Amino acid sequence: AATSASAQSRSITVTPGRNAKSVLFFGSIFVTTLPLAVMSINLHVFVIIAFFLNSVLGHGVVSTLLSTPMVRRFTDRYRSVILILSGFVFVAFALMSIFQILST
Numbered sequence: 001a002a003t004s005a006s007a008q009s010r011s012i013t014v015t016p017g018r019n020a021k022s023v024l025f026f027g028s029i030f031v032t033t034l035p036l037a038v039m040s041i042n043l044h045v046f047v048i049i050a051f052f053l054n055s056v057l058g059h060g061v062v063s064t065l066l067s068t069p070m071v072r073r074f075t076d077r078y079r080s081v082i083l084i085l086s087g088f089v090f091v092a093f094a095l096m097s098i099f100q101i102l103s104t
Contacts, residue, residue: 065071075082
C-alpha cells in the first residue's frame with residue numbers, strides 16, 4: 001500500500017533523532033557554533049527553545065517538502081550524488097569540530 005505524504009512527513013521528522021549520523025552531524029554543529037561556556041542561564045534557555053522550535057518547525061517544513069512526489073523523484077534519481085555530497089559535508093563538520101576541540 002502507498003504511504004501517505006503525511007505519514008512520510010512524520011517519518012522524516014522523527015528519523016534524525018534516531019539516526020546516529022544525524023546526531024553526530026548536529027552535535028558537531030553545536031560544538032563549532034555555540035560558546036556554551038560563556039553563556040548566561042537566560043541564553044541557555046533561549047538556545048534550547050530555539051533548537052526545539054527549529055526542530056519542530058524547520059524540520060517539519062523541510063520534511064513536508066521532501067515528501068512531495070516531485071522531490072521524491074528527484075532524490076531517487078540523484079541519490080548517490082546526494083549521499084556523496086552529504087558525506088563531504090559531514091566530514092567537513094567533523095573536522096571543524098575536532099579542530100575546535102583541539103584548539104581550546
